[in-house]
Each structure stands twice: as C-alpha cells, then as structure tokens.
C-alpha cells in the first residue's frame with residue numbers, strides 16, 4: 222500500500238542554528254546524534270567563551286550569535302543561553318527577521334511575552350518555548366491547543382526541579398540545605414544563579430507563562446507572590462512530618478468565583494493524598510482542573526540535559542509542521558487578582574522579636590525547640606510586600622494549602638462574610 226507523500230517523513234533534514242552549547246544545547250546536539258533520522262542537523266553553533274574546552278572540534282564553534290540569526294540558509298534557530306537579557310536581544314532580532322525560533326529561557330519569555338507576541342504579529346516569525354516550563358512535560362501545547370476552549374478552574378504543580386531535589390534530599394536523607402543545593406548544581410538541575418530556583422523566581426516565571434496559555438492572563442512577574450526555601454531549616458520539615466506532610470514549592474493558578482485569576486508560588490505542606498506528594502527529586506508535575514474535562518496530572522523530569530533537549534526537539538518538529546501557539550484565551554484587559562488570604566505557618570527564632578507579619582485575626586502561636594511557629598491567614602499583598610524582609614531575617618513561611626477570598630470589606634479581621642466562606646485546598 223502506498224501512503225500519500227504528505228504522510229511520509231521528510232528526508233531532507235532542516236538546518237538548525239544553535240545558540241548556546243551548555244547543558245541544554247549540548248543535550249540537543251547529542252540527542253540528534255543518537256536518533257537514526259532526526260530530521261534536523263545542527264549546521265552552526267554560537268557560544269560565548271573562546272577559551273572553554275569543548276566536546277566537539279574547535280572549528281564547530283563561533284562567537285557571534287548575530288551571524289546565525291542573519292544566515293538565511295538556516296531553517297530554524299534554537300536559543301539556549303543562560304543570559305535572559307542577551308536572549309531577548311537574540312530572539313527579538315530573529316523575530317524581526319520573521320524567523321522561526323525555539324527558546325528554553327523562561328525568565329526572558331515571562332518578562333517580555335507582550336513584546337514577543339507583537340514581534341511575531343508584526344513580522345510573521347514564530348517563537349515556541351515548551352522547554353521553558355517543566356522540562357520534558359508537554360504542558361504549554363496541552364494548554365494552548367487541547368484545552369484552548371476548556372474553561373479551566375486551576376493549574377498547579379511543582380515547576381522547579383532543583384528546589385524539589387533539595388527538599389527531597391533534606392527530608393529523605395537529612396542532607397544539609399547547602400550540600401543538597403551543591404548536588405543539584407552538580408547534576409545540572411539548577412540555574413546558573415541558584416537564587417532563581419531557591420527564591421522561587423524560576424517557578425514564578427513558569428507560572429506566568431502558563432497563565433497566558435491557561436487563562437489568557439499575562440501578569441508582570443514582579444507582581445506575582447513568590448516565596449522560596451532559602452530560610453528552610455530541618456525543624457520546618459520535622460514539623461510538617463508530624464502531620465505526615467512533605468514541604469514542596471507549589472505554584473498555583475486559580476480561577477476565583479468572581480472570574481478573577483490569581484497566581485502565586487510558595488512552599489506548601491503537602492498531604493499524602495495529593496498527587497504532588499510522591500513527586501520527588503528533580504521531577505515536576507502539573508495538575509490541570511477543567512470545568513468539563515475534570516482533573517488531569519502530568520509528571521516528568523523538569524530539568525536536565527536530555528529531558529529539556531527533548532522538549533526543544535518537540536518544538537523543532539512543531540515548527541517544521543507550521544505550528545504556532547493560538548493564545549486562544551488571551552485578554553489584555555485582565556488583571557492579576559490579589560484579593561486573597563493564604564493560611565501560612567511563619568517560623569522564626571524564639572529569641573528574636575516576632576516578625577512584623579500582619580495576620581488577619583489572632584494567629585495560633587507555639588514555641589518548639591527554640592523556634593516560634595505562628596499559624597494564621599495573611600493577605601496575599603502583605604506576603605508580597607514582606608517576602609524580601611522575611612527572607613533577609615531568616616524567617617521561613619510555608620502555606621497549609623488553604624486560601625480564602627478577602628471579604629469585600631478588607632478591614633474585617635475575621636474574614637467573615639460570603640466571600641470568606643470560599644475555601645480552596
């Protein structure tokens with residue numbers, strides 16, 4: 222039986238210009254080498270440092286990425302450098318030339334998504350970035366195409382592999398924070414600047430990108446609450462374990478009853494019945510709740526050379542097929558909803574003054590092994606305002622998972638009224 226030629230794999234490999242040959246770039250190169258018929262060939266490679274020892278002959282490398290962007294004999298460009306400022310310059314230059322580009326840089330996409338959309342609309346280029354969110358988990362295209370018209374109620378999950386690795390090692394092996402972080406870096410899970418992972422800026426960027434595809438909201442990353450684990454101590458894991466809970470950094474995108482969309486990233490105590498409980502080490506997971514489709518869970522490697530390169534390859538294939546994101550839900554007038562309160566446990570040193578966190582109502586307070594634990598509701602905007610100060614003072618904040626809407630009258634300290642009755646878990 223003969224198949225229509227459109228269904229047969231193309232024999233002509235597309236020429237790829239690769240900008241960046243680190244963990245991801247090298248992973249893509251090696252992955253293409255191992256496939257019998259990858260459909261792509263890395264024709265030119267640009268890197269930054271002429272002194273660095275490489276795994277390929279020196280003549281394979283050049284040091285001016287702009288030359289690749291200007292080379293029209295290259296069919297596709299892959300930008301996988303570790304510098305979001307230069308990445309935006311490269312990708313912008315390429316899109317203004319109408320080129321087809323793949324990036325893995327979540328910080329750059331989250332910060333500049335409106336500009337990147339305008340450049341694609343004005344010049345006809347295409348940008349795909351599946352590898353920017355949760356490594357090998359195919360979540361962006363799932364939200365953008367499969368759930369394009371499904372009203373979603375929530376998207377949540379573990380979006381950062383290196384902090385999840387650190388938390389797993391600390392809890393399961395009793396490894397010290399600094400040692401677990403060094404291991405995550407040595408294994409290629411951590412960003413070049415580990416603050417991005419540990420202060421939760423990296424999962425916040427990913428949450429911002431998913432908000433665009435899941436809910437049509439493009440928040441400014443700086444406006445989104447991000448609490449990290451830099452101040453975590455063994456006592457925090459021990460207290461969570463008393464109730465059988467683990468601590469994970471959980472990103473949450475929620476539809477509120479009034480239609481508003483809220484986005485936040487914070488350490489959270491996770492119970493054994495949560496699909497996130499068993500997600501360990503560098504693994505990531507995304508939970509999607511659809512009004513009609515119901516609950517879904519995707520789990521996979523959120524970082525690392527081959528898993529991330531595999532997502533880049535998926536985008537190259539999508540570009541070959543003429544795919545573009547639809548952004549079907551995009552609403553430029555939608556604003557980030559912040560009229561929420563989170564139930565949190567604020568842990569400080571008992572010998573220090575209690576941190577100046579304005580709880581809504583009297584917090585439940587206890588002293589354990591020289592540490593003060595205060596549990597109660599705190600407004601989203603308060604946590605957002607205080608997060609840098611709390612981190613600087615070594616105070617650790619972990620959510621219980623419970624969220625309430627603030628009452629219409631925000632002066633009501635007891636969260637009374639109809640809006641306060643709504644509870645998310």
Ligand SMILES: NC(=O)c1ccc[n+]([C@@H]2O[C@H](COP(=O)([O-])OP(=O)(O)OC[C@H]3O[C@@H](n4cnc5c(N)ncnc54)[C@H](OP(=O)(O)O)[C@@H]3O)[C@@H](O)[C@H]2O)c1
Nearest residue numbers: 241242243244245268269270301302303325326524525529
């Ligand atoms: N690693 C992961 O697991 C992972 C997962 C998902 C997404 N990402 C994203 O993927 C991107 C790359 O990460 P990575 O881990 O592969 O970084 P990396 O290992 O630090 O490698 C960065 C590469 O970029 C090159 N580079 C930097 N500035 C450049 C410039 N101006 N012109 C040309 N080349 C330049 C570096 O050149 P030299 O070799 O000369 O130093 C290096 O080859 C980042 O945006 C990251 O957030 C990474």
